[in-house]
Amino acid sequence: MSTKSFPLSKARLEEMERLYPTPFYIYDEKAIRENARRINRAFSVFPAYQEHFAVKALPNPFILKILMEEGFGADCSSLPELLLADMAGMKGEAVMFTSNETPAREYIKARELGAVINLDDFTHIEFLEKILKLPDGNSGLPDLISCRYNPGPLKGGNAIIGKPEEAKYGFTREQLIEGYRLLKRKGVRRFGLHCMVASNELSLDYHLETGRLLFELAVEIKGKCGLNLEFVNLGGGLGIPYRPEEEAVSWEALAGGLKKLYDRILGPAGLTNLAIHTEYGRPVTGPYGWLVARALHRKSIYREYVGLDSCMADLMRPALYGAYHHITIPGKENAPLTETCDVVGSLCENNDKFAVQRKLPKIAVSAENPYDPRSGDFVVIHDAGAHGRAMGFNYNGKLRCGELLLRPDGSVLRIRRAEKAEDYFATLDLAGLAAF
Numbered sequence: 001m002s003t004k005s006f007p008l009s010k011a012r013l014e015e016m017e018r019l020y021p022t023p024f025y026i027y028d029e030k031a032i033r034e035n036a037r038r039i040n041r042a043f044s045v046f047p048a049y050q051e052h053f054a055v056k057a058l059p060n061p062f063i064l065k066i067l068m069e070e071g072f073g074a075d076c077s078s079l080p081e082l083l084l085a086d087m088a089g090m091k092g093e094a095v096m097f098t099s100n101e102t103p104a105r106e107y108i109k110a111r112e113l114g115a116v117i118n119l120d121d122f123t124h125i126e127f128l129e130k131i132l133k134l135p136d137g138n139s140g141l142p143d144l145i146s147c148r149y150n151p152g153p154l155k156g157g158n159a160i161i162g163k164p165e166e167a168k169y170g171f172t173r174e175q176l177i178e179g180y181r182l183l184k185r186k187g188v189r190r191f192g193l194h195c196m197v198a199s200n201e202l203s204l205d206y207h208l209e210t211g212r213l214l215f216e217l218a219v220e221i222k223g224k225c226g227l228n229l230e231f232v233n234l235g236g237g238l239g240i241p242y243r244p245e246e247e248a249v250s251w252e253a254l255a256g257g258l259k260k261l262y263d264r265i266l267g268p269a270g271l272t273n274l275a276i277h278t279e280y281g282r283p284v285t286g287p288y289g290w291l292v293a294r295a296l297h298r299k300s301i302y303r304e305y306v307g308l309d310s311c312m313a314d315l316m317r318p319a320l321y322g323a324y325h326h327i328t329i330p331g332k333e334n335a336p337l338t339e340t341c342d343v344v345g346s347l348c349e350n351n352d353k354f355a356v357q358r359k360l361p362k363i364a365v366s367a368e369n370p371y372d373p374r375s376g377d378f379v380v381i382h383d384a385g386a387h388g389r390a391m392g393f394n395y396n397g398k399l400r401c402g403e404l405l406l407r408p409d410g411s412v413l414r415i416r417r418a419e420k421a422e423d424y425f426a427t428l429d430l431a432g433l434a435a436f
């Protein structure tokens with residue numbers, strides 16, 4: 001069981017409404033910091049540990065700055081993500097650049113920032129060498145390079161990311177061995193190994209198994225390529241309990257289980273200085289962010305519907321994956337679940353539903369009292385702190401909501417404003433329209 005809480009009361013939300021009308025995201029800074037400390041403490045069993053927060057999960061530099069202060073770096077896979085990490089003060093090898101189908105200018109920027117480049121393919125070794133070649137003809141390859149491994153049939157599938165053998169990422173095992181040999185010949189001196197094979201996976205054993213696979217591979221690489229890897233990056237993909245009946249993976253059990261495998265496999269091979277890196281996104285911020293909306297309309301047709309002032313432009317996961325997000329109604333936390341309804345957004349797509357046939361307390365809607373648009377209940381959508389606002393889009397002219405930060409002292413800071421119509425039009429070449 002996992003408990004679903006929300007740090008603000010209905011009265012506080014009403015108080016905030018004048019400055020911050022719904023919908024909005026709100027993140028709990030104190031909870032994010034405490035969680036980051038728990039992660040670092042659990043993984044302190046290793047000689048060295050570095051978490052590179054997956055920026056794509058929550059690409060806001062305020063959040064990145066908080067995580068930087070807690071010792072985390074970033075995992076980036078695009079130029080804007082590199083710039084965000086830089087903005088937040090994450091520098092050099094604290095940043096991992098794990099991209100695929102990468103344009104030259106992104107590799108060049110990553111190199112410029114001193115980020116660790118994690119190659120996605122064997123052919124990228126020569127590509128990178130070509131684009132980084134120095135004017136004097138010498139190799140501009142960085143000292144440290146990491147390679148992404150795709151274990152193919154050696155690793156079982158996972159619901160969201162699919163089977164590794166059908167995934168577009170990474171080197172095969174043979175390519176990896178050849179790749180390290182080639183990099184070594186080209187003068188690279190420090191090496192990392194990376195693997196990311198799961199998404200939202202709640203099985204502890206699955207993640208331990210990935211660790212075992214990579215530790216054994218590190219030993220094989222030592223034997224076949226004559227090099228000691230500097231780090232193994234286990235990637236992200238650790239799940240969170242979206243449903244109240246699910247259980248979170250314990251950081252201590254995960255780090256402790258990995259350490260046992262580490263000692264057993266790497267010890268005899270003399271690889272006892274190997275650093276452990278991770279790229280967790282979802283479990284770092286996911287449970288500590290909420291989408292807050294208001295109930296606007298109710299309709300009773302073949303089913304009962306409650307319509308919000310938000311839509312899937314703000315949170316796509318339910319529409320995209322049929323994902324469950326827990327919903328609570330502030331002020332009605334302990335009210336009996338007397339109705340079954342679909343909680344929907346306003347986008348012209350029928351899968352724009354935050355919840356389908358969900359048992360909830362009776363929800364009041366604003367439209368019942370048009371003279372007081374604030375009379376509708378607040379609707380809190382839980383576990384939206386990762387892959388939430390970030391996945392949003394503007395289809396149907398829908399404008400995405402802003403983001404707030406609940407500070408440890410209880411105050412609220414706006415860290416992203418809501419989009420305006422002008423933002424939606426900003427990329428149009430309107431100057432030419434009149435004469436067109």
Ligand SMILES: *Cc1c(COP(=O)(O)O)cnc(C)c1O
Pocket residue numbers: 054056057075098196199200235236237238279280281282283386
């Ligand atoms: C998305 C992604 C992550 C983070 O995944 P989570 O499920 O949020 O932990 C880490 N590494 C890479 C390469 C990714 O693509």
